[in-house]
Amino acid sequence: AQKVTQAQTEISVVEKEDVTLDCVYETRDTTYYLFWYKQPPSGELVFLIRRNSFDEQNEISGRYSWNFQKSTSSFNFTITASQVVDSAVYFCALRREDSNYQLIWGAGTKLIIKP
Amino acid sequence: DAMVIQNPRYQVTQFGKPVTLSCSQTLNHNVMYWYQQKSSQAPKLLFHYYDKDFNNEADTPDNFQSRRPNTSFCFLDIRSPGLGDAAMYLCATSREKAGSSYNEQFFGPGTRLTVL
Numbered sequence: 697a698q699k700v701t702q703a704q705t706e707i708s709v710v711e712k713e714d715v716t717l718d719c720v721y722e723t724r725d726t727t728y729y730l731f732w733y734k735q736p737p738s739g740e741l742v743f744l745i746r747r748n749s750f751d752e753q754n755e756i757s758g759r760y761s762w763n764f765q766k767s768t769s770s771f772n773f774t775i776t777a778s779q780v781v782d783s784a785v786y787f788c789a790l791r792r793e794d795s796n797y798q799l800i801w802g803a804g805t806k807l808i809i810k811p
Numbered sequence: 812d813a814m815v816i817q818n819p820r821y822q823v824t825q826f827g828k829p830v831t832l833s834c835s836q837t838l839n840h841n842v843m844y845w846y847q848q849k850s851s852q853a854p855k856l857l858f859h860y861y862d863k864d865f866n867n868e869a870d871t872p873d874n875f876q877s878r879r880p881n882t883s884f885c886f887l888d889i890r891s892p893g894l895g896d897a898a899m900y901l902c903a904t905s906r907e908k909a910g911s912s913y914n915e916q917f918f919g920p921g922t923r924l925t926v927l
Contacts (some may be wrong), residue, residue, distance in 0.1 A: 731915060739901075740918055743916070743918075746914070787853060797861070797905075
């Protein structure tokens with residue numbers, strides 16, 4: 697079975713705190729792709745990162761960082777020094793190699809950054 | 812800037828009255844997607860076009876149709892909207908090549924459909 701679990705439904709932190717959004721996935725495929733998207737209140741889904749299953753390097757982009765661990769089937773997302781503009785719903789998604797372009801989405805985590 | 816554009820941003824229709832949502836892209840991507848997203852849920856893929864080839868998801872109701880007259884434009888037709896079709900409709904694009912790794916999808920701002 698293919699599945700993406702984002703166990704945190706909602707997280708609320710005060711501005712400047714660090715926050716980690718969890719993503720755990722299930723797949724039997726050896727080749728797959730993981731994505732993170734941000735959906736601010738305006739509604740547009742914004743692509744953040746793509747990670748291939750054969751590339752376990754962690755990535756940092758400004759205040760954003762991603763920790764990909766195949767051993768625990770996790771692809772967690774950390775925001776350092778959070779800002780109010782980071783408030784959004786964040787989705788983790790999985791795509792199988794032979795999925796016919798279907799993305800398997802997590803339920804999303806609503807992140808609230810309080811000033 | 813290259814982008815995915817959706818019109819209108821807000822659409823109100825009456826129960827049973829056909830409605831068409833439009834999507835255009837300047838990214839020159841070969842794959843276009845239509846998603847339905849209801850409140851507090853993840854997007855649900857309705858169908859996609861790989862070039863001119865139409866691919867319908869198995870659980871997409873017959874009430875939903877799509878047209879892609881050219882690379883840049885794609886339309887979502889809802890033939891007889893019901894109250895349950897009220898949702899955000901998202902268009903997305905990606906550049907895909909057979910045998911290559913999958914690329915990310917780029918989304919438009921969405922059209923919020925209200926059915927009265």
